[in-house]
Amino acid sequence: MSEPTTIVLAAMSGGVDSGVAAALLAEQGYAVTGVTLKLWCYGKSPLSPRACCTLDAIEDARGVARAMGFPLFVVEAEEVFRARVLQPFLDAYAGGRTPYPCALCNQHLKFGDLVARMELVGAERLATGHYARVEHLADDTWALLRAADREKDQSYALALIPYDVLPRVLFPLGGLSKHEVREHGRRLGLTLWDKVESQDLCFVPDGDYAGYMVRNLGEIRGTAPGPFLDSAGRTLGTHRGVIHYTVGQRRGLGLVAREPLYVLAVDAERNAVVVGTKAELDAPGLVTAPANWLMPVPPESGARAEVKIRYHHAPAPATLHPRADGSVEVRFDEPQTAVTPGQLAVFYDGDRVLGGASIAHALSTGARTDAGLLHTEAQGDAGALRAGASAGADLLCTDAQGDARALHTGARPDISRAGITAAS
Amino acid sequence: MIYFDHNASTPVRPEVQEEMGACLADLPANPSSLHREGQRARAALEKARGHVATLVGASADEVTFVSGGTEGDHAGLIGAALALEKRGRRVAISAIEHHAVHGAAHLLARLGFAVEHLRVGRDGMVDPRAAASLPPDTTVVAVMMANNETGVIQPVAEVAARAREAGLRTLCDAVQAAGKIPVDFEGLGVAYLVVSAHKLGGPKGVGALIVRHGAPFEPLFRGSAHEFGRRGGTENVPGIVGFGVAAELAAREVAAESQRLRRLRARFEAGVRAYFPGAIVHGERAPRLPNTVNASFPGARSDHLLMSLDARGVAVSAGAACASGAVEPSPVLSAMGVPRELAVCALRFSMGRTTSEHEVDEVIAALVESVKAARAMGKSGTGARA
Numbered sequence: 001m002s003e004p005t006t007i008v009l010a011a012m013s014g015g016v017d018s019g020v021a022a023a024l025l026a027e028q029g030y031a032v033t034g035v036t037l038k039l040w041c042y043g044k045s046p047l048s049p050r051a052c053c054t055l056d057a058i059e060d061a062r063g064v065a066r067a068m069g070f071p072l073f074v075v076e077a078e079e080v081f082r083a084r085v086l087q088p089f090l091d092a093y094a095g096g097r098t099p100y101p102c103a104l105c106n107q108h109l110k111f112g113d114l115v116a117r118m119e120l121v122g123a124e125r126l127a128t129g130h131y132a133r134v135e136h137l138a139d140d141t142w143a144l145l146r147a148a149d150r151e152k153d154q155s156y157a158l159a160l161i162p163y164d165v166l167p168r169v170l171f172p173l174g175g176l177s178k179h180e181v182r183e184h185g186r187r188l189g190l191t192l193w194d195k196v197e198s199q200d201l202c203f204v205p206d207g208d209y210a211g212y213m214v215r216n217l218g219e220i221r222g223t224a225p226g227p228f229l230d231s232a233g234r235t236l237g238t239h240r241g242v243i244h245y246t247v248g249q250r251r252g253l254g255l256v257a258r259e260p261l262y263v264l265a266v267d268a269e270r271n272a273v274v275v276g277t278k279a280e281l282d283a284p285g286l287v288t289a290p291a292n293w294l295m296p297v298p299p300e301s302g303a304r305a306e307v308k309i310r311y312h313h314a315p316a317p318a319t320l321h322p323r324a325d326g327s328v329e330v331r332f333d334e335p336q337t338a339v340t341p342g343q344l345a346v347f348y349d350g351d352r353v354l355g356g357a358s359i360a361h362a363l364s365t366g367a368r369t370d371a372g373l374l375h376t377e378a379q380g381d382a383g384a385l386r387a388g389a390s391a392g393a394d395l396l397c398t399d400a401q402g403d404a405r406a407l408h409t410g411a412r413p414d415i416s417r418a419g420i421t422a423a424s
Numbered sequence: 425m426i427y428f429d430h431n432a433s434t435p436v437r438p439e440v441q442e443e444m445g446a447c448l449a450d451l452p453a454n455p456s457s458l459h460r461e462g463q464r465a466r467a468a469l470e471k472a473r474g475h476v477a478t479l480v481g482a483s484a485d486e487v488t489f490v491s492g493g494t495e496g497d498h499a500g501l502i503g504a505a506l507a508l509e510k511r512g513r514r515v516a517i518s519a520i521e522h523h524a525v526h527g528a529a530h531l532l533a534r535l536g537f538a539v540e541h542l543r544v545g546r547d548g549m550v551d552p553r554a555a556a557s558l559p560p561d562t563t564v565v566a567v568m569m570a571n572n573e574t575g576v577i578q579p580v581a582e583v584a585a586r587a588r589e590a591g592l593r594t595l596c597d598a599v600q601a602a603g604k605i606p607v608d609f610e611g612l613g614v615a616y617l618v619v620s621a622h623k624l625g626g627p628k629g630v631g632a633l634i635v636r637h638g639a640p641f642e643p644l645f646r647g648s649a650h651e652f653g654r655r656g657g658t659e660n661v662p663g664i665v666g667f668g669v670a671a672e673l674a675a676r677e678v679a680a681e682s683q684r685l686r687r688l689r690a691r692f693e694a695g696v697r698a699y700f701p702g703a704i705v706h707g708e709r710a711p712r713l714p715n716t717v718n719a720s721f722p723g724a725r726s727d728h729l730l731m732s733l734d735a736r737g738v739a740v741s742a743g744a745a746c747a748s749g750a751v752e753p754s755p756v757l758s759a760m761g762v763p764r765e766l767a768v769c770a771l772r773f774s775m776g777r778t779t780s781e782h783e784v785d786e787v788i789a790a791l792v793e794s795v796k797a798a799r800a801m802g803k804s805g806t807g808a809r810a
Contacts, residue, residue, distance in 0.1 A: 033731075033735065035731075036748075038750040058748050073727070073730075073731050073749075074748050074750045075728075076751065076752075116800075120728055120732040120735065120797050120801060121731055
């Protein structure tokens with residue numbers, strides 16, 4: 001190859017953002033090869049044309065490639081998607097957690113599978129349409145930063161990508177607003193410039209997660225009725241199956257009480273849904289699964305950070321206590337509402353993403369903090385879980401496609417895991 | 425770019441371009457018009473018909489110009505089945521026919537016909553005996569001359585002979601064979617034959633259906649008496665003129681070109697064997713087109729290989745594409761009993777007039793790098809496993 005220009009592999013979902021990102025790079029003279037991951041067998045899938053990753057979306061991606069004169073390949077990624085995103089998604093729901101599959105998709109597909117594909121085409125850079133920035137720091141380390149447009153910032157969804165891909169990543173939209181992106185699309189003559197954005201998980205087009213899992217994926221775990229318990233363990237009623245509930249949910253419980261009741265915890269092991277008052281949703285901290293660090297050396301115990309616990313959560317000041325097993329205990333300065341197992345805790349230092357991890361459980365109010373003694377995540381005790389786990393859940397996949405303005409704020413803890421779209 | 429995808433389409437010969445340009449500029453009339461301008465256009469058309477007839481060993485009046493291989497397959501299979509409907513409503517096609525023949529059979533099934541499929545062996549060849557034991561209401565059997573993916577040459581003459589004994593007509597899709605090996609309509613003994621211009625140096629969008637004198641036939645396109653009443657619609661004169669030139673050149677050169685391609689293929693396959701002892705050439709032991717090699721490189725998925733070769737300036741083809749454009753295992757290889765894990769690692773290399781020894785060596789070199797990269801990807805654990 002005697003190609004004088006930098007070869008870039010551009011991930012293209014068929015959406016406006018990734019399309020404009022690839023087109024901008026082509027315009028700047030990069031040798032772009034577009035790639036669209038085929039996550040489904042479209043012959044059988046009942047996907048709506050509004051969701052991303054459909055045949056229509058693939059055509060939209062091709063349209064950009066044709067308009068800009070670069071090649072595009074549709075590559076088979078069904079197997080990886082199924083194993084690394086879909087199955088964990090199902091397992092999380094069945095386990096009473098509320099997963100955030102977009103982070104897994106970024107980790108394993110866009111910044112995993114595609115990174116491996118860079119070698120195939122000799123690409124030096126991988127580009128996506130994420131609103132985030134990468135900076136090469138003075139000490140020769142690399143940093144993932146929030147987007148210039150705080151409304152659109154998608155750094156939360158990128159917190160699990162490997163540190164060592166940062167030097168190879170391009171985020172052409174990191175400094176732009178959504179409006180500017182659409183204007184670039186129009187200027188470049190891309191027909192998708194005014195396309196409606198998908199607001200949902202790409203594989204659950206109608207937002208009915210529980211229904212989708214049961215009908216389309218044959219999920220039966222978590223569908224058996226069981227007790228609603230209060231935090232003292234008293235039975236208050238019967239729930240429809242844990243798959244239908246998320247921490248923080250208020251609607252659709254069908255329970256009568258003096259003050260509104262919220263889901264405090266989903267205990268799949270006992271097939272119980274624990275409910276309580278809004279005040280009980282507050283947690284002083286949380287413990288994560290093993291964390292991914294976007295820095296060469298993880299921070300020391302006692303390091304300060306702002307921690308974001310769901311997509312639209314305003315990051316809360318906290319102290320981090322990384323543990324030997326890779327997990328992190330987070331102590332908030334002020335208790336936070338709706339700490340939801342399965343969602344990501346992402347650690348920020350200003351604009352910089354230090355790292356992130358899936359939330360294992362909340363800490364209970366009054367729990368003694370001794371990071372040195374709390375060793376394994378598996379020991380997360382039921383008491384802490386029941387009393388401390390809290391409200392959720394703004395779970396839209398706004399990673400590649402979403403529009404922050406259309407979404408409710410994360411502080412509203414009354415959204416069902418299974419009814420996001422209706423609520424937003 | 426080194427173009428190793430001549431079975432998909434091969435460059436238009438300069439002589440063809442020249443004649444087509446002249447035709448577009450100088451022959452504006454409708455060849456059915458009675459005035460002298462019309463007659464000039466008609467003359468060009470008939471000259472082309474003669475060249476196509478010569479290429480396949482047919483008479484000129486047996487040649488029907490159509491829009492290409494897909495139309496030819498539809499017009500041939502459906503046209504014969506409809507004409508023979510009173511004798512029976514059943515057709516048979518080989519399992520490895522081109523999509524166009526499968527498509528025509530689907531349409532017949534939609535019209536209430538029964539469709540039989542002739543199996544192929546591991547070598548990719550149809551067993552001619554299968555044509556002798558079809559249900560008695562079968563009227564037409566379709567067997568291609570050479571498979572587009574593997575290049576395996578089918579025993580068409582034997583199939584046609586047995587079919588004739590059983591009172592059946594044979595349709596032969598010779599799209600991939602014409603221009604690469606000699607095609608003899610007379611000698612094959614088939615009733616219908618299909619060829620396409622763009623596979624032999626002509627333009628896209630034109631082909632021919634050869635219908636034997638007296639063979640039953642009902643036209644698909646009706647309403648006017650073009651093409652001896654076999655295909656309504658004003659003829660694509662520039663395309664047909666180009667087809668004629670390409671056919672004339674191909675007829676003259678096929679023997680020598682066939683030999684040249686055979687040597688290139690031997691060189692290519694020697695390279696494959698030297699660098700990839702585990703590689704499998706599909707249909708290796710069967711008679712094959714001299715320009716086609718379909719090979720699996722275990723552990724290296726074909727979609728990865730295709731991307732990698734593309735980036736290294738080599739154009740090849742991989743299996744079949746699904747609706748999304750992603751690569752899927754080829755139904756032809758599946759019909760041959762190739763296991764899925766090998767089928768997803770298959771690439772088709774097809775050479776043509778522009779191919780040189782130097783290019784063959786370059787492709788082998790690119791393949792060495794690409795197979796290595798694709799295998800690394802397969803092992804990385806993040807990639808889809810081969």
